[in-house]
Amino acid sequence: MLKVDNLVTSLHPGSRDQVDIVRSVSFSLEPGQILGVVGESGSGKSMMAYSLIDLLDRKIAITGGSIVFNGEDLSAAKQARMRELRGNRIAMIFQDPMVALNPVLTIGEQMIEAIQAHRRMSRRDAEAHAIKTLARVGIPSPESRMSAYAHEFSGGMRQRVVIAIAFLNEPDLIIADEATTALDVTIQSQILAEIQGLAEETGAAILWITHDLSLLSGFADAVMVMYAGQVIEIAPADRLFGAPRHPYTAALMRAVPVAGRTRLENLEGVPPSLADLPPGCAFAPRCPRAQPRCSQNVPPFEGDTTLGWRCFFPLEETP
Amino acid sequence: MTAPVLELNDLSRVFARRDGWLDRMLNRAGLGKPPERLVAVDGVSLSLRDGEMLGVVGESGCGKSTLGRMAAQLLPASGGEVRFRGRAISDLPRSEARDARRNIQMVFQNPYASLNPSLSVGDAIMEAPLTHGLVRRREIPDRLASLLSKVGLSPEMADRFPHELSGGQRQRVGIARALAVSPEVIIFDEAVAALDVSVQAQILNLLADLKEQGGFSSIFISHDLNVVRFISDRIAILYLGRLVELADRDTVFARPHHPYTRALLSEVPVLGAARRRFTPLKGELPSPLSPPPGCHFHPRCPFAQEICRRESPRLREVQEAGGTTHLSACHFDLPQPSPEAGPTPPPHPKEDSHDT
Numbered sequence: 001m002l003k004v005d006n007l008v009t010s011l012h013p014g015s016r017d018q019v020d021i022v023r024s025v026s027f028s029l030e031p032g033q034i035l036g037v038v039g040e041s042g043s044g045k046s047m048m049a050y051s052l053i054d055l056l057d058r059k060i061a062i063t064g065g066s067i068v069f070n071g072e073d074l075s076a077a078k079q080a081r082m083r084e085l086r087g088n089r090i091a092m093i094f095q096d097p098m099v100a101l102n103p104v105l106t107i108g109e110q111m112i113e114a115i116q117a118h119r120r121m122s123r124r125d126a127e128a129h130a131i132k133t134l135a136r137v138g139i140p141s142p143e144s145r146m147s148a149y150a151h152e153f154s155g156g157m158r159q160r161v162v163i164a165i166a167f168l169n170e171p172d173l174i175i176a177d178e179a180t181t182a183l184d185v186t187i188q189s190q191i192l193a194e195i196q197g198l199a200e201e202t203g204a205a206i207l208w209i210t211h212d213l214s215l216l217s218g219f220a221d222a223v224m225v226m227y228a229g230q231v232i233e234i235a236p237a238d239r240l241f242g243a244p245r246h247p248y249t250a251a252l253m254r255a256v257p258v259a260g261r262t263r264l265e266n267l268e269g270v271p272p273s274l275a276d277l278p279p280g281c282a283f284a285p286r287c288p289r290a291q292p293r294c295s296q297n298v299p300p301f302e303g304d305t306t307l308g309w310r311c312f313f314p315l316e317e318t319p
Numbered sequence: 320m321t322a323p324v325l326e327l328n329d330l331s332r333v334f335a336r337r338d339g340w341l342d343r344m345l346n347r348a349g350l351g352k353p354p355e356r357l358v359a360v361d362g363v364s365l366s367l368r369d370g371e372m373l374g375v376v377g378e379s380g381c382g383k384s385t386l387g388r389m390a391a392q393l394l395p396a397s398g399g400e401v402r403f404r405g406r407a408i409s410d411l412p413r414s415e416a417r418d419a420r421r422n423i424q425m426v427f428q429n430p431y432a433s434l435n436p437s438l439s440v441g442d443a444i445m446e447a448p449l450t451h452g453l454v455r456r457r458e459i460p461d462r463l464a465s466l467l468s469k470v471g472l473s474p475e476m477a478d479r480f481p482h483e484l485s486g487g488q489r490q491r492v493g494i495a496r497a498l499a500v501s502p503e504v505i506i507f508d509e510a511v512a513a514l515d516v517s518v519q520a521q522i523l524n525l526l527a528d529l530k531e532q533g534g535f536s537s538i539f540i541s542h543d544l545n546v547v548r549f550i551s552d553r554i555a556i557l558y559l560g561r562l563v564e565l566a567d568r569d570t571v572f573a574r575p576h577h578p579y580t581r582a583l584l585s586e587v588p589v590l591g592a593a594r595r596r597f598t599p600l601k602g603e604l605p606s607p608l609s610p611p612p613g614c615h616f617h618p619r620c621p622f623a624q625e626i627c628r629r630e631s632p633r634l635r636e637v638q639e640a641g642g643t644t645h646l647s648a649c650h651f652d653l654p655q656p657s658p659e660a661g662p663t664p665p666p667h668p669k670e671d672s673h674d675t
Binding site: 040041154155156157184185186187188189190192193196211212213214215217218219238241242251252253255256257258259261262263264265266267268270 | 487521523527542545549588591592596606
């Protein structure tokens with residue numbers, strides 16, 4: 001359904017200051033699948049997602065690779081075509097629902113607008129469809145909430161409204177960027193449950209971007225770990241969490257406080273600046289397993305888009 | 320017996336909205352509504368033992384930060400008192416109150432906002448000890464070097480400015496600044512919440528080391544149960560301004576008593592968990608402006624009975640004989656769910672209320 005092949009996105013493309021911020025990312029997504037994308041600040045996870053739907057800043061552009069969505073190459077698509085797709089076949093959920101929602105329109109008006117922008121539907125039918133979708137994401141008394149404004153909802157309810165809007169046109173792909181990061185644990189749990197249910201029911205594929213590794217382990221089908229703009233490991237979730245192959249994935253997992261742990265992984269240093277990358281593997285300067293070879297050559301990606309890693313000396317398959 | 324280093328006695332904080340001119344006119348005419356009151360902290364009592372780290376956990380609006388600020392004397396209490404070494408700080412003469420305040424330091428979530436951008440790291444750290452007359456000028460270089468090394472920073476950092484530091488380094492400076500006045504109590508308010516996982520791990524390790532070295536007791540405020548579990552000796556759980564459970568760390572995780580604590584524990588994402596269906600707690604967090612009557616948790620509680628709607632449960636000791644103090648504010652002693660069975664089904668179905 002979605003196939004991303006060697007995607008490269010650059011800052012100041014074509015100039016002397018060109019910096020690649022997404023570096024040769026490949027993956028694919030099937031209907032109903034939840035793919036988690038995890039990485040620390042500056043790993044390129046959000047920029048990768050924005051590249052897919054052409055929501056990039058003017059100084060940033062796709063400079064390589066392809067994005068094939070339902071058989072159509074999006075990296076070559078015109079802006080008008082992207083507008084048709086966004087909010088219709090591809091929807092997006094951001095961290096802050098207050099930014100996504102229009103403060104001066106009622107929730108109902110925004111939802112009807114989102115339906116009628118992409119479909120020929122009477123106002124009455126659109127309204128009925130909007131109410132049904134609000135109910136589906138767990139908004140109580142949806143009929144009366146249609147005439148409410150964004151500020152009249154609590155944070156969790158507001159994010160549900162955004163999710164309802166995302167699912168309005170039954171999209172094939174939903175991209176969520178830190179969609180539950182600002183929410184409390186019990187509310188986050190509710191939202192994750194809704195998303196799981198909706199993905200199953202509607203067959204929408206979900207690309208779930210987060211910094212929270214723990215969240216993905218009960219939620220995602222597959223996980224992709226990013227570092228310095230590259231995918232350094234991708235695997236089915238149980239496999240990745242059970243036996244990570246890349247030293248960065250393993251280190252990240254050991255840095256998470258879990259029961260019984262009295263010491264956390266001290267991963268020294270910080271990720272490299274993308275403008276000034278080390279010659280070999282980007283993780284080599286911090287890697288406990290690094291050999292001379294790692295700081296000379298960039299390791300190629302081993303495996304395919306469902307299971308693979310980018311390391312000369314991966315960890316054993318069974319720890 | 321010596322008094323605990325820090326005691327919070329029945330501490331409360333009420334925020335009232337200040338009336339606008341229209342409200343004042345209406346009030347004068349006898350038409351006004353009673354002013355909106357937000358009870359951020361509602362009669363919380365905690366005492367801090369020597370050398371321990373007490374975790375305070377809760378979701379937004381539970382009053383954890385307000386509690387921390389009152390404990391650090393940054394916010395006056397509306398009711399109750401803060402006692403330092405057995406004496407209420409508000410009753411102390413000026414110089415002793417000042418000394419008590421020096422002894423209770425705070426580390427904040429966002430070190431960038433709490434550091435003066437025009438002060439070098441060295442000046443920021445040494446400002447308070449100089450003000451309090453704890454060091455002489457000529458002792459500064461040595462003292463600074465030892466503080467920096469204590470928080471894992473190199474001595475050259477002393478000349479840097481906040482904008483030149485990474486988030487993790489800034490938080491280390493925030494910790495060094497708190498340590499600089501040799502306080503007996505440090506209050507960490509979401510001190511690792513804004514950091515990336517790998518940096519968060521570095522700071523948590525540092526805090527564990529500092530705790531091990533001793534010299535201070537601390538309150539660690541956080542929304543993140545995994546983090547609190549790693550660092551704390553005892554854990555207090557707050558819900559809408561009230562203390563609902565308090566026990567040793569391991570007791571809280573092995574035998575949580577309050578239904579809210581149980582719900583919270585089951586919702587926390589756990590690394591390595593198998594793919595699962597989330598079985599969330601129903602309902603939203605109620606607004607602290609109009610908390611539900613009785614037990615604040617009853618609208619979301621799967622075990623709520625009639626009494627829960629009417630009567631606010633008092634905090635009582637629930638631990639079996641021989642154990643350490645385990646307090647919980649629930650009317651009932653619910654059976655522990657078996658780990659395999661998942662959540663226990665509610666005793667009888669209840670209506671869906673308070674959802675908005």
